[in-house]
Amino acid sequence: MxxxxxxxxxxxxxxxxxxxxxxxxxxxxxxxxxxxxxxxxxxxxxxxxxxxxxxxxxxxxxxxxxxxxxxxxxxxxxxxxxxxxxxxxxxxxxxxxxxxxxxxxxxxxxxxxxxxxxxxxxxxxxxxxxxxxxxxxxxxxxxxxxxxxxxxxxxxxxxxxxxxxxxxxxxxxxxxxxxxxxxxxxxxxxxxxxxxxxxxxxxxxxxxxxxxxxxxxxxxxxxxxxxxxxxxxxxxxxxxxxxxxxxxxxxxxxxHPKRTSRLYQADHLIQSYGFDLDELVFEEDGNMKLDLDPKYSAALSKMEMFPVEINSASYKDLLRVPGIGKISARRIIESRKRNISFKSMEDLKKMGVSIGRAETFVKLKSSYQSTL
Ligand code: SF4
CATH class of the missing domain: 3.20.20.70 (Aldolase class I)
Structure with missing residues (x-):
């Protein structure tokens, strides 16, 4: 051959x-x-x-x-x-x-x-x-x-x-x-x-x-x-x-075709965002929900942690907000060091935050942006 x-x-x-x-x-x-x-x-x-x-x-x-x-x-x-x-x-x-x-x-x-x-x-x-x-x-x-x-x-x-x-x-x-x-x-x-x-x-x-x-x-x-x-x-x-x-x-x-994507997302949260395994949400059968991404699911299960005040939250807490990734969390922290404060979701958008995902979970100058 x-x-x-x-x-x-x-x-x-x-x-x-x-x-x-x-x-x-x-x-x-x-x-x-x-x-x-x-x-x-x-x-x-x-x-x-x-x-x-x-x-x-x-x-x-x-x-x-x-x-x-x-x-x-x-x-x-x-x-x-x-x-x-x-x-x-x-x-x-x-x-x-x-x-x-x-x-x-x-x-x-x-x-x-x-x-x-x-x-x-x-x-x-x-x-x-x-x-x-x-x-x-x-x-x-x-x-x-x-x-x-x-x-x-x-x-x-x-x-x-x-x-x-x-x-x-x-x-x-x-x-x-x-x-x-x-x-x-x-x-x-x-x-x-x-x-x-x-x-x-x-x-x-x-x-x-x-x-x-x-x-x-x-x-x-x-x-x-x-x-x-x-x-x-x-x-x-x-x-x-x-x-x-x-x-x-x-x-x-x-x-299910979504199952491996959810596993990659969850693994990424653990390896790269510093999540503990027990912060993730598993159903009774030991599997994750397929219709919600693991970060969103984790946030919904811990609503007592939210909303976080963007003008004072730690890097770790910012990373737990759906819609805020490592780059946008770092930008927020850097801006705060330069005494820039965040007053509107538009300000967050400029930091790269996905505001549609984040608004339920954040406060700006103590004011709630949205409710579930
Ligand atoms: S997966 Fe197993 S059966 Fe298939 S090629 Fe590799 S060793 Fe052989």
Missing amino acids: NRVKKMVILGDSARYDLCNYGNYNPDNFLSGKLPGIYNATAGNGVCIPLFKVLMTNKCSNDCRYCVNHGGHKFNRVEFTPNELTSTFLDYYNNRLVEGLFLSSGIPRDADFSMENMVEVARKLRMEHEYNGYIHLKILPGTSYDLLKRAMSLADRVSVNIEAATPDGFEELSTTKTFNNDILRRMKWIQRLMKKDENLAPSGQSTQFIVGATDETDTEILKRANWLQKKLDIKRSYFSPFNSMKNTPLENHSEP
Whole structure:
């Protein structure tokens, strides 16, 4: 099979490994052009085209959501390290992509596949003097030395956690283990990064599959928060479960399309706005409301805190007001330091506040702006 045909298959197979916030979006897969090009969001929010592909869709594991699971009989393909290196360079040298995101199925053991992935990264760095972005998936069960070699070549590495709890993980696969194959590898990465800042300098990320088990939003956010605090995981991606034909979960229902967006919003409130998990509002079933964003929901549940007086509220309290983000809260504080006071919602609008969302929750010079 020629390289283009392999790219069509293995570039498409990589779509469920997220490199972008939000759900899988066909617009992020520029299939009208060439296979394997996806838009990714860099740390500074800038969109960059990535070459995202699997080395192979051959796999002996039994992940119940995955079309590449070992029990599915179909024609499998694989790239050799030489083929993948030259295919990537064709894209890169023609300015079609700005970086590589590489993962793989596991036909034998994790090290066999990881060795091939590391060889691609080595060739690019050492033989072709490629200095651009490389993200390598660390396959569950990869050995310590190989993981270290991968980190010496990659900007970012990631181990997919898939589930929030060991029980949830066991429901999804019997051939991988939560504590050993996933968490232990994440801890190794954390330890190695602390020892040497040149190893995977952009840190490690991970991905949850949302809706493939009964795990709740509370469990998922708790785990994402734990990963960030205890293992220095830079980003958690929330991939909505997709029921695919020829998988054991093909008849399993898919999550509501808004669910992963709510998880991203809630995770952002925790990681970036300093919310505690218990400030968020969960329904009796452990999930968040879908029709209200988590910040609005949290504010409604604590109406005794509101309205906040914009002319004296702390930065932390400003951040709890729907419609006030980090930039507008900082602008308000800076303006107050220059003795500027806020008298009308128009004044707040100039600070970047979304006044429609905020007016119920703020006071200006002791005067209420609106009631619910
Ligand atoms: S390890 Fe699991 S998720 Fe990855 S390709 Fe194999 S079956 Fe699919």
